[in-house]
Amino acid sequence: MILGIETSCDETAAAVAASDATVLAEVVRSQVETHARFGGVVPELAGRRHIESIDLVVQEALAHAGVGVRDLSAVAVTGGPGLIGALLVGVAYGKALAYALRVPLIPVNHLEGHLSAACFVPKRVAPPFVALIASGGHTNLYHVKGWGETELLGRTLDDAAGEAFDKAAKMLGLGYPGGPVIDRLAREGNPERAPFPRPYPTCDDLNFSFSGIKTALLYYLRDREAAGHSWHVPDVAAGFQQAIVEVLVEKTLAAAQRSGVRDVVVTGGVAANSQLRALFETRGKETGVAAHVPPLRYCTDNGAMIAVAGARLFQEGRAATLEFEPRADWAIGG
Ligand code: KG4
Ligand code: ZN
Numbered sequence: 001m002i003l004g005i006e007t008s009c010d011e012t013a014a015a016v017a018a019s020d021a022t023v024l025a026e027v028v029r030s031q032v033e034t035h036a037r038f039g040g041v042v043p044e045l046a047g048r049r050h051i052e053s054i055d056l057v058v059q060e061a062l063a064h065a066g067v068g069v070r071d072l073s074a075v076a077v078t079g080g081p082g083l084i085g086a087l088l089v090g091v092a093y094g095k096a097l098a099y100a101l102r103v104p105l106i107p108v109n110h111l112e113g114h115l116s117a118a119c120f121v122p123k124r125v126a127p128p129f130v131a132l133i134a135s136g137g138h139t140n141l142y143h144v145k146g147w148g149e150t151e152l153l154g155r156t157l158d159d160a161a162g163e164a165f166d167k168a169a170k171m172l173g174l175g176y177p178g179g180p181v182i183d184r185l186a187r188e189g190n191p192e193r194a195p196f197p198r199p200y201p202t203c204d205d206l207n208f209s210f211s212g213i214k215t216a217l218l219y220y221l222r223d224r225e226a227a228g229h230s231w232h233v234p235d236v237a238a239g240f241q242q243a244i245v246e247v248l249v250e251k252t253l254a255a256a257q258r259s260g261v262r263d264v265v266v267t268g269g270v271a272a273n274s275q276l277r278a279l280f281e282t283r284g285k286e287t288g289v290a291a292h293v294p295p296l297r298y299c300t301d302n303g304a305m306i307a308v309a310g311a312r313l314f315q316e317g318r319a320a321t322l323e324f325e326p327r328a329d330w331a332i333g334g
Contacts, residue, residue, distance in 0.1 A: 001067055002074045002314060003097070004307025006091030006272065008082025008110045009137065010034075010041045013051040015303030016065035016072075019117045019311050023304045025064030028297070029053045031329075032177065036206035039176045040166065046076040047085030054093050072103055074319070077308020079107030082137075084200050087326035095322050104319030106310040111332050113305040115144055116312075117267040120304070125263050130256045134248060135268035135300075136162035136177070139208050141252060142332070143259045147312055150332050153255050154206025161244055161270045164210035168217055168240050172233055183273050186241040189234030194220070196243040213243055215334065241275055249279045256289045264291045271299040 001024075006013040015026035033050045035041045039124030063068065080087055091107070098105035114133045118125040127144045128151070139156035159167070162179055167179025174185070199213045217240055224231050248270070256264050266280060269294050280291035298305060 001071050002076055002106075002307050002311045003046050003058065003061070003072050004108070004303040004310050005054070005075070005077040005090045005094050006110070006113070006301055006306045007050045007054065008078045008080070008305045009086060009301055010046050010049075011301040012050050012057050012062040013301060013303035013306075014058045015307045016061055016067050017304060017307035017311055019315065021308045021311065023307070024067065025061045026302060026304045027057045027061045027064065028302055029057050033105070034299075036176050039170050041083070043083045043085055046083055047089055050086055050089035052088055058093070058097075064273075069097070069101060070104060070106065072101060072104050074098070074104045074310065074314045075101070076106040076108050076306050076314070078110045078113060078306050079324065080110065080330035082110055082326075084326060084328040087328065091324065091326045095324070099322060104314060105319060105322065105324065106313050107304045107320045107324050108309045108313065109199050109332050110116075111140065112150070113309045114267050115142065115150065115265070116305045116309040117294045117298050118144075118265045118292070119308050120294040120298040121265065123292075125265055125292055128259070128261045129263040129265055130252065130259055130261050131265045131267065132248065132252045133268045134161040134168060134266070134270035136160060138268060139210070139248075141206050141255050143255070143261070146177065148316070152235050152332070153259070154208065154251065156210060157209035158207040158209050159214060161208070161210060161248060162268070164214055164244060165241075165270070171217060171221060172236065172324055174233075177269075179270060182237045182241055183275070185234045185237040186275065187245070189232065189236070189238030191238040191242040193232065193235040196220075198243050199247055206251055208247065208251065210244065213240065241273070245273060245276045245279055249283050249316055253283055253287050253289055257287065262289055263326060266291060266293045267299045269300045272296050288331035
């Protein structure tokens, strides 16, 4: 039985999993209300909210699982990458618990945790597969050759995909987080009435760039305003969303083709996007690639992915000493 703790950004989360990746209980406390009025995550506030919530969240997860602390064989905790003040809370809590229980402390890379979403799709996907992690902080493409053997194929050179949604929503006065509201409005809009350039930094590599499309939106709104025209928000949302979604899907499927794999796992908060899910389904079928998108609660930050990744590392004997320090920048394998 292993406890997983996640506090890298604005979710305080904990879960209990067994060594075979079965999740017994999971609790996620979102801080979205705390940060909404600032239009983005405020690191200092995130750390403070984690301090308030961490013990309650862990106790609740243990209670739901019907497990006492003494039943735990290890404590897994997100060690990075993320906001340092937020990571510190989970790591300090995890260290104290591991020390008190005399069980191993297993630091888990947050992105490696996201890759464990492969265990939460109906047909558990085992390596090799290609994974797209698209969230508010990351847009990374990986070739997962084996667990612990991961190659970074591409990443965003500037803004993350979720960040682009959030910034667009801010410009359109739609609040935070931007992804869900743009997704909803886009269903009523016509993307052809507000077309945006597809943000390919270069055609033949697997990196992304989303700052150009953000500027394109800014100019679109500014030019229309200067010309005395208004705009139809659903059309703009649809055009903007389509441009981002197409690039994410096409590059991910190209990565699968180049890596010679037939399975793709899509995770991170942006994986909630309905158009992204639909396009992966249709384009996947056309290209002979099976695209797997886990249930939403396993796409966004959660404790289960940390517990499951931690269980694997525990079996490999990968514990840390209590000297372990969280790392705001921590590349997979680094
Ligand atoms: O993984 P996540 O919960 O947190 C981190 O960033 O780590 O991802 C949050 C991001 C936000 O940028 C949010 O706007 C985006 O995911 N998002 C979406 C949707 N739901 C959430 N983006 C597009 N469409 C959605 N339906
Ligand atoms: Zn995340």
